[in-house]
Amino acid sequence: MNIKDLSVLDEEHICPDCDAKMVACEAPPVHVGDGLGWGSEILFICLNNECPPFKTGWQKVDVNYGHKGTFRNMQLPGSIEQNVMMVASEIAFTGSIIDVKQLREQNERYQNEKAATKALETCLEKNDIQPVMTLILDEAATPEPRQRAVEMLIFFDDLSCIDAIRNHTFKKTAFKQATDMIIAKLLEKNYKKECPFCTEIIKAQARKCLHCKADL
Numbered sequence: 463m464n465i466k467d468l469s470v471l472d473e474e475h476i477c478p479d480c481d482a483k484m485v486a487c488e489a490p491p492v493h494v495g496d497g498l499g500w501g502s503e504i505l506f507i508c509l510n511n512e513c514p515p516f517k518t519g520w521q522k523v524d525v526n527y528g529h530k531g532t533f534r535n536m537q538l539p540g541s542i543e544q545n546v547m548m549v550a551s552e553i554a555f556t557g558s559i560i561d562v563k564q565l566r567e568q569n570e571r572y573q574n575e576k577a578a579t580k581a582l583e584t585c586l587e588k589n590d591i592q593p594v595m596t597l598i599l600d601e602a603a604t605p606e607p608r609q610r611a612v613e614m615l616i617f618f619d620d621l622s623c624i625d626a627i628r629n630h631t632f633k634k635t636a637f638k639q640a641t642d643m644i645i646a647k648l649l650e651k652n653y654k655k656e657c658p659f660c661t662e663i664i665k666a667q668a669r670k671c672l673h674c675k676a677d678l
C-alpha cells in the first residue's frame with residue numbers, strides 16, 4: 463500500500479474499553495453504494511479478543527441482525543473519537559495489519575530512488591557518482607532511469623565503483639550483462655583488467671598478478 467503521510471503511524475491509540483494498544487490496519491476498500499467510507503487509508507482497531515464490545519457483540523449481532531458477527535472498537539488517525547465496526551469473524555482485519563517497519567523501509571527506498579533519479583540530471587557536472595550507484599544497486603528501481611544510470615557509469619571513469627557492483631546480486635540477467643559490459647569498457651579505458659584468479663584490478667599488460675602472484 464502507498465500511504466502518503468507515514469507520520470500517522472507514529473500515533474498511539476489506546477482502546478477506551480480494554481486499554482489495549484489499537485493496531486494500525488488498512489481500511490477495507492469502499493464498495494460502491496457505501497458512501498465515502500471512513501475517509502482514511504488507516505484505521506486503528508482494537509484486536510483484543512477479550513475487549514468487552516467484542517466479547518459481548520456476538521449475542522447482540524445475533525439478536526439484532528440475525529447473523530454471525532460482533533464489534534471491534536476503532537479510531538481514525540488524528541482522533542480519539544470512538545467508533546465501532548461490525549466484523550463477521552475473529553480474523554477480520556488480522557490480514558490487513560500494517561507492517562509499520564516494512565512500510566517505512568519501502569517508503570525510504572522509494573524516496574531514495576526518487577531523489578537519485580532527479581539527481582541523475584546534474585550528478586555528472588557535480589562529479590557525484592552516488593545517485594548512479596543508488597539506482598544500479600536498487601533492485602526495485604524503475605528500469606528506465608536504472609538503465610540510464612548504468613550507461614552513465616562510463617563517464618565517471620571511477621574504478622572504485624566496480625567492487626560494489628561485483629558484490630551485488632542482480633536479479634535480472636540482462637541488467638547484470640549491462641553492468642558487465644560497462645565494467646569491461648571502464649577497465650579497458652583505464653588500461654586495466656580484473657585478475658581471473660583473485661578479481662583484483664591490475665594492469666592490462668600484467669603477466670603476473672600483483673595481488674595473488676598468479677601467472678596470467
Ligand SMILES: [Zn+2]
Nearest residue numbers: 477480508513
Ligand atoms: Zn479494546
Ligand SMILES: [Zn+2]
Nearest residue numbers: 657660671674
Ligand atoms: Zn590475482
